[in-house]
Amino acid sequence: MDPDVSADGLIAELLDMGFDFDAISAAVGAVGPRRAEVLELLLGGSAPRAGQEGRRGGGVPCRPAPSAARPRPAGKGAKLPNPRGRLRQSSITDHVGSATGGRKESGREASTSLPCSSAPGDPRVPVGADFCSKLGPQSRSLVENSTGESDQMDRVSAVLQKHFGFSCLKSFQKEVLDAWFAHRDCLVLAATGSGKSLCFQIPALLTAKIVVVISPLISLMHDQCLKLANHGISACFLGSGQPDSRVEGKAMAGMYKIVYVCPETILRLMEPLKKLAEKPGIALFAIDEVHCVSKWGHDFRPDYSKLKFLKHDIPLMALTATATIPVREDIIKSLKMSKDTTIVLTSFFRPNLRFSVKHSKTSVSSYGKDFQELIGTYNASRKGQQIIHENDTDSERSSYESWNDSASDYEDENVDSASHGDKNVGKTKTSMSVVKENIENELDLYQGVDDFDVSCGEFLECSRPESSKSPAQSNQTSSSECGDQGPTIVYVPTRKETVEVANFLCKSGLRAAAYNAKMPKSHLRQVHQQFHCNDLEVVVATIAFGMGIDKSNVRRIIHYGLPQSLEAYYQEAGRAGRDGKLSDCTLYCNFFRAPTLLPNKRSEEQTKAAYRMLRDCFHYSLNTSTCRAKILVKYFGEDFGHDGCRMCDICTNGPPQMHDFKEEAIVFMNVLQGRSGGETEDMIYSSVPHYSSGRRGFGDVPNFRMVVSHIREKVCCN
Numbered sequence: 001m002d003p004d005v006s007a008d009g010l011i012a013e014l015l016d017m018g019f020d021f022d023a024i025s026a027a028v029g030a031v032g033p034r035r036a037e038v039l040e041l042l043l044g045g046s047a048p049r050a051g052q053e054g055r056r057g058g059g060v061p062c063r064p065a066p067s068a069a070r071p072r073p074a075g076k077g078a079k080l081p082n083p084r085g086r087l088r089q090s091s092i093t094d095h096v097g098s099a100t101g102g103r104k105e106s107g108r109e110a111s112t113s114l115p116c117s118s119a120p121g122d123p124r125v126p127v128g129a130d131f132c133s134k135l136g137p138q139s140r141s142l143v144e145n146s147t148g149e150s151d152q153m154d155r156v157s158a159v160l161q162k163h164f165g166f167s168c169l170k171s172f173q174k175e176v177l178d179a180w181f182a183h184r185d186c187l188v189l190a191a192t193g194s195g196k197s198l199c200f201q202i203p204a205l206l207t208a209k210i211v212v213v214i215s216p217l218i219s220l221m222h223d224q225c226l227k228l229a230n231h232g233i234s235a236c237f238l239g240s241g242q243p244d245s246r247v248e249g250k251a252m253a254g255m256y257k258i259v260y261v262c263p264e265t266i267l268r269l270m271e272p273l274k275k276l277a278e279k280p281g282i283a284l285f286a287i288d289e290v291h292c293v294s295k296w297g298h299d300f301r302p303d304y305s306k307l308k309f310l311k312h313d314i315p316l317m318a319l320t321a322t323a324t325i326p327v328r329e330d331i332i333k334s335l336k337m338s339k340d341t342t343i344v345l346t347s348f349f350r351p352n353l354r355f356s357v358k359h360s361k362t363s364v365s366s367y368g369k370d371f372q373e374l375i376g377t378y379n380a381s382r383k384g385q386q387i388i389h390e391n392d393t394d395s396e397r398s399s400y401e402s403w404n405d406s407a408s409d410y411e412d413e414n415v416d417s418a419s420h421g422d423k424n425v426g427k428t429k430t431s432m433s434v435v436k437e438n439i440e441n442e443l444d445l446y447q448g449v450d451d452f453d454v455s456c457g458e459f460l461e462c463s464r465p466e467s468s469k470s471p472a473q474s475n476q477t478s479s480s481e482c483g484d485q486g487p488t489i490v491y492v493p494t495r496k497e498t499v500e501v502a503n504f505l506c507k508s509g510l511r512a513a514a515y516n517a518k519m520p521k522s523h524l525r526q527v528h529q530q531f532h533c534n535d536l537e538v539v540v541a542t543i544a545f546g547m548g549i550d551k552s553n554v555r556r557i558i559h560y561g562l563p564q565s566l567e568a569y570y571q572e573a574g575r576a577g578r579d580g581k582l583s584d585c586t587l588y589c590n591f592f593r594a595p596t597l598l599p600n601k602r603s604e605e606q607t608k609a610a611y612r613m614l615r616d617c618f619h620y621s622l623n624t625s626t627c628r629a630k631i632l633v634k635y636f637g638e639d640f641g642h643d644g645c646r647m648c649d650i651c652t653n654g655p656p657q658m659h660d661f662k663e664e665a666i667v668f669m670n671v672l673q674g675r676s677g678g679e680t681e682d683m684i685y686s687s688v689p690h691y692s693s694g695r696r697g698f699g700d701v702p703n704f705r706m707v708v709s710h711i712r713e714k715v716c717c718n
């Protein structure tokens, strides 16, 4: 039972949540200022009407009516409904078709020409910048009052300040909320770290209804629920295979303001959702990381495509930071979003991310050189703490030695031969399809929702799970292990390398941990927790540690090996610098290492798309003349203008020094045409070390410099 609170305080709080004043006073009159019981009355529909105080349970069921923000099917000028009005939300059966036979409402599909409600404008304006503080007074009032719905915005400001401590919405957030107020579907395309979550969290605070969020990963739902609880907002998540009927039952009875559900689970919950839509009502279906809907996206999740049955007299809000134009079109089509869907598009540019590409073997032999700077950075930053941590480091080290033992299991999978493209090619007799399977087994192509070993979690307002500091807390680095440096995430292509690199870093004195989908879930949870609490300096991960992670002070993202797509790259790079401070995103790549994305179990079309994505990664990495940020945002269909970011390796170093290879080229052409005085291509290659073995597979090509220097010798001799 809740401790007694002042009746006024409770009434104010419940009014804030959107309950009807009469219903609240009646309920408080009936059971006293006891929060849980009053809530139960209000949500259970048994709150006595005014004048019926004291007759608990005996009154006419009284559904709480929202005091504001009941979305109306009207344009921007829509007025708020009468706060006392009893607007009946149509039953979910009216708009949620059967999971199998979800029919499309005629004419509801959006045009795929993607009108843009918000021009990106100058891409160098920081994405999602706090507009109120950046614009002059005139523009400011435009942002706040352009709809004439100052009362709506007043309420938004109040909850924003009260629950999140922010003084102002970002302009794109306001547009998204306007769409919700107008009861429209909305596709939100906004940069990583821009604050998309707030767009679906705020509606939960403006009405007595519930917001249902479909999210791809348990770990992500867990993080968000924890944060919401710390902001005084009740939330829970329902995952697949975790039928905790208690939490699920409470969620479906409307006890949590925000209910996170994985796409698999929502299918199972259709019936309870119908009831929830009737009482207390569903304010919004939000689909986070919605690029997972599209098989052209980088992280296709088949279960996302089943969400098309979510029809929307309940508005649908679909959000992502990484959708190319074809993926956006696919999202709208796949989800059958309505014709008047509002598309809120911001610049994808992240002005504080400094991109660079380095060439490296990306193998054990290059760890020392490549990670030297990282190791030096952390060791220098905590010199004074060295003695304190020596023991801890030892224990960390020994734990990683044991991981390394288990990692030797991977040795049998022959993945080295394909993914490193060097050692074992000749030795492996395995057929290609088996190798592919093993590689896919080794890669975290996409992760299931069940990535965490927590049962359906409930997070009550202000509750703090004992064993964990909140992510919000953890964003303050004062007493952190990583000092001022902020943590680093190193992304590697295979699970095996997560352990190898983490092991190497631990042995070099860093507090590092490996993270991949095949590790015990308890370990993954611990890594998450330590990462959020700044107890780890480096997390070495596959793509399993990426989407949506919101930690403000990540200072470095290192990709140690080519990613599978630029979307995945930008999504992962987007974990850096979410506090707006300068952060580095470095890609180390070895062009002689075979790509790790070897398609399996995909259609021919998807295979082609996968190779196209890889090709774009190659272009990005091989590029020597165009600003990195420019290439990245262009990939998402954005015109960056003429200037570069002025920070990336290309912008700062300029294109590489030009060399005149004319003579070498002539010799080379002669060789190819068999006009080199009898010297054939084979003769040139045969004298190049490592190439005389006769094997010419990918990864066995001779070192280009060696060939050039050999040709040079020939040029000099002739």
Ligand SMILES: Nc1ncnc2c1ncn2[C@@H]1O[C@H](COP(=O)(O)OP(=O)(O)OP(=O)(O)O)[C@@H](O)[C@H]1O
Binding pocket: 130, 166, 167, 168, 169, 170, 173, 190, 191, 192, 193, 194, 195, 196, 197, 198, 320, 321, 547, 548, 549, 550, 552, 574, 578
């Ligand atoms: N109006 C605002 N003012 C200041 N900070 C904000 C505002 N809205 C959101 N933020 C902060 O921005 C950070 C990033 O938010 P969020 O996790 O929602 O990003 P996102 O857009 O979902 O990113 P991703 O695509 O990577 O998931 C959060 O820590 C949040 O507190």
Ligand SMILES: [Mg+2]
Binding pocket: 196, 197, 288, 548
């Ligand atoms: Mg997000």
